[in-house]
Amino acid sequence: MNDPGSKKCSTCQRALPAGAFASNRSRPDGLQTNCRECAAEYYRRRQEARGKTVRVKVPVPRGHKRCPQCEKVKPHSDWERNRSSSDGWASYCRECRAERNRTGYFKRKYGLAPAELDAMIAEQQGVCCICLTAPAEHVDHRHETGRVRGVLCFSCNAALGQFKDRPDAIRRAAAYVEGIAWKPTLVAPGVYQLPS
Incomplete structure (x- = not known):
């Protein structure tokens, strides 16, 4: 039996903590049926079937950001500010942006x-x-x-x-x-x- 703070993923069948699931207001428990890992894998397979590639998620230390063009992890000092973005930094590092x-x-x-x-x-x-x-x-x-x-x-x-x-x-x-x-x-x- 699952403990109250966990949920079973419908794809991988593992009992995982609630934080491993994205939110979904339309569900009774407010969480997606698939864990984040399975949802990401499903998304990757669908994109590859359409001929597109999905960027691999790279762990980034605090105070740093990864540039999608040069693919380097750089400190925030190498980035321009951008208030409209979700993290407050530009999409590309200064060099790539220039x-x-x-x-x-x-x-x-x-x-x-x-x-x-x-x-x-x-x-x-x-x-x-x-x-x-x-x-x-x-x-x-x-x-x-x-x-x-x-x-x-x-x-x-x-x-x-x-x-x-x-x-x-x-x-x-x-x-x-x-x-x-x-x-x-x-x-x-x-x-x-x-x-x-």
Whole structure:
């Protein structure tokens, strides 16, 4: 005979303490008929039959959390706070979250997968297309069409933005830097010649 603080699991037929069963308000005793272990095993088998995998539960020490992406158990100091989650911490550790945000940003903004971006940078030998010295770190695109042109360094990308992608202004700037004066020249009284 079962003692009052225990219940028999309908699957494994073991008499277990009430804490081994999940709650179910519709049952007379307020507990599920299967113990948590049997319910988890049933869920795992159903998911695998549907072609899905179920993550194995890993014991985590107090003050730590397991990241589902890198699968490492890390202290709470490696996590961002998130009031809306059940445990008050973000779903992914700081490193994985930063990588997921970076990947998502490039996919949303430019339609680039990480492999495509890495291929572009490798094609440029890892340097900026314009200055050929600084590392290529910033995706450059046409603002009218959104089409990606290449990967530039911060300075070159900012310079194109300051010139508002106007080729005529960029050509004048190049000529200016090369020492060609772009000021109107007085040819005759009241007549100025503009540079060609």
